[in-house]
Amino acid sequence: MKGTELCAPAADLEEIDRIIDRYRDEKGSLIQVLLTIQAEHHWLPREVLSRVAERLSVPLTRVLHLATFATAFSRIPRGRPEVHVCTGTACHVRGAPRVLSTIEELTGIQPGETDLDLRYSLETVNCLGCCALGPVVEIDGKIHGKVSIAKTEDVLKSCE
Amino acid sequence: MNDLTMRIDGKEVGAAEGMTVLTAARGAGIEIPTLCHHDSLEPYGGCRLCLVEVTERGWSRHVVACVYPAKDGLEVRTRTERIDRIRKGILELLLARAPNSPILRELGEEYGADPDRFEGEGSFCIHCGLCVRYCAEVKKAHAVGFVDRGVRREIAFIPEIATRVCESCKECFPLCPTSYLQAAWVLVKSLATPA
Numbered sequence: 001m002k003g004t005e006l007c008a009p010a011a012d013l014e015e016i017d018r019i020i021d022r023y024r025d026e027k028g029s030l031i032q033v034l035l036t037i038q039a040e041h042h043w044l045p046r047e048v049l050s051r052v053a054e055r056l057s058v059p060l061t062r063v064l065h066l067a068t069f070a071t072a073f074s075r076i077p078r079g080r081p082e083v084h085v086c087t088g089t090a091c092h093v094r095g096a097p098r099v100l101s102t103i104e105e106l107t108g109i110q111p112g113e114t115d116l117d118l119r120y121s122l123e124t125v126n127c128l129g130c131c132a133l134g135p136v137v138e139i140d141g142k143i144h145g146k147v148s149i150a151k152t153e154d155v156l157k158s159c160e
Numbered sequence: 161m162n163d164l165t166m167r168i169d170g171k172e173v174g175a176a177e178g179m180t181v182l183t184a185a186r187g188a189g190i191e192i193p194t195l196c197h198h199d200s201l202e203p204y205g206g207c208r209l210c211l212v213e214v215t216e217r218g219w220s221r222h223v224v225a226c227v228y229p230a231k232d233g234l235e236v237r238t239r240t241e242r243i244d245r246i247r248k249g250i251l252e253l254l255l256a257r258a259p260n261s262p263i264l265r266e267l268g269e270e271y272g273a274d275p276d277r278f279e280g281e282g283s284f285c286i287h288c289g290l291c292v293r294y295c296a297e298v299k300k301a302h303a304v305g306f307v308d309r310g311v312r313r314e315i316a317f318i319p320e321i322a323t324r325v326c327e328s329c330k331e332c333f334p335l336c337p338t339s340y341l342q343a344a345w346v347l348v349k350s351l352a353t354p355a
Contacts (some may be wrong), residue, residue, distance in 0.1 A: 050320075059296065061305025062319050068307040 015040075016048055022056045030058055031066060042078035042121075079114045079121040081140040082100060083107075083156070087124045090131035095148075099135050100124065100154045120156075166234040174353045175230035180211055182225035182313055185238065192225050192238050193247070193267055195254075195337050196288035201297050203227040204288050208250055209267070213237040215355045222246070252277040259337035284340035285315060291332035291341050304332070304341075315341070317348040 019036050023029035024051060033052055038044060038110045044067050053060040085091075085100045107120045114121040128136050133145025137155055144155045164175045168185050175184035180203055185192055195207035205227040211226045215235035221256075222243070225236075237243070248271040255264055256278035268275060287306075292315060295304050303321040306313060317326070326345060333342055 059302035059305070060321070061292070061296070061302045064316070064318070065306050069309045 013047070013051055016051055024038075024056070030056055030063065032069060034063075038073050041075060042080065042082075043074045043129065077114060077118060079118040082121045084123050084124065084125045084128070084138040086126070086128050086136040086138070087113070088127035088131065088134075090127075090137060091134035091136055094134040096135040098130065098149055099147050099152055101136065102149050103137075103156065106153060106156060164230050164232040164234075166230060166232070166236060168236040169238055177230075179230045180226055181212060181214070181223075181228045181230055181234070181236055184230045185225065185236070190238060193270075195263070195286065196225060196290060197226045198290055198294065198335065201290070201293045204289055204293065206287060207245055209252070211243060211246055211250075213240055213243060247271050248273045254286050257281050257286050258340065261286075261338040263337050283314070284343065285336050286338060287313060288337060290335040290337070291315060293333055294332045299325075299329060299331065300328070304344075315344060317344060319348055319352040322348055323352045 016037060019040070020033055022036070023032045025116060026032070030052070033056065037048060037052070041048070049063050049067055050060060052058070053063045067075060083103065083118060085096060085103060087096045087100065100111070103122060105123060109115050109122050111122050111124045116149060125138070128138055128143065130136055130143060130145065133143065135147050137144045137147045137152075139155070139158075146149075147155055163177060164179075164184075165179075166173050166175060166183075166184060168188065168190050171188060171190070173184050173188040173190070175187070175200075179187075182192055182194065182197065182203075192210045192212065194210045196204050197210065203226050205224050206266075210223055210225040211222055212228075213220055213236070214223055214228065215237075216231070216233075220235075225238075247267075251264065251268045251271055251273035252275070255261075255268055255275040256272060257280075258264055259275050259280060265275070289306070291304050292306055295301050302318070303320060303325050304315055305316045307316045308314060322345070330345075333345075336342065
């Protein structure tokens with residue numbers, strides 16, 4: 001695990017326990033707990049999953065199944081901000097591939113990857129529901145529409 | 161006990177409330193092929209091989225016998241040309257994953273399945289879930305589970321639990337219709353406890 005310690009801070013189990021306690025007695029709390037941890041820590045380390053399983057009395061196999069099933073969860077450290085490039089049909093024909101390759105060049109990472117300093121995570125998505133604005137780039141929940149190659153760098157910088 | 165009456169392949173079969181078509185048929189000595197069914201586990205409906213044709217109020221459709229509840233007046237056919245064709249297709253897909261499994265080869269021969277119809281995927285696991293469900297439902301150990309989804313779905317042992325309980329149990333090994341489970345275990349064992 002040495003590699004991950006290098007760049008991602010170890011998970012604070014007390015903080016994790018606080019999140020678990022928030023949902024503890026609710027039915028179907030597992031997915032809510034994992035979503036909250038994902039939102040606050042940006043990834044789900046193995047020891048956190050073990051802790052969740054233990055505290056919620058849910059088998060670790062089920063926690064792992066869920067954590068690997070949904071793309072909302074990440075088992076590897078995620079950067080801030082998370083950059084989502086829409087490659088849906090409308091964005092694709094409006095030039096998403098060129099925007100994507102510009103972002104790849106600027107950040108040095110491929111879709112699905114995170115850079116070593118945890119400064120960016122890059123992900124392609126299929127549709128953000130605002131095709132008229134294409135090509136669309138979403139950075140930490142903020143939508144940037146009509147992104148041209150020239151504008152790409154500014155869009156990335158605006159979120160640092 | 162037998163408060164429901166069905167016709168399976170023209171034979172009158174009694175069944176109790178809560179039984180499935182598969183258990184009713186097997187109780188009457190009618191064989192339906194299955195891969196993911198186990199008497200001490202909850203119905204799963206994973207392999208789809210127990211597919212049968214049911215006719216209810218004049219409407220017929222194809223359902224999987226292992227999860228379809230027995231109903232009064234149900235008419236069931238366990239082998240038709242169409243059923244054989246569907247089972248052949250299922251077997252061909254499964255054979256692409258586990259070409260050397262004896263039970264798959266045997267069934268494949270019976271249904272005339274061509275083992276080379278689809279390109280081999282070489283994963284050797286057919287996702288029947290027998291090991292996962294047996295470990296969870298009978299042994300309550302939860303040492304092995306499914307991870308990921310779709311084409312990347314696979315079984316995974318939890319090393320912390322597996323190294324503690326599996327060595328003395330291994331009850332799921334004979335359940336596996338392929339030999340993938342044993343291979344996965346040998347792998348996790350050698351990774352968890354290097355010699």
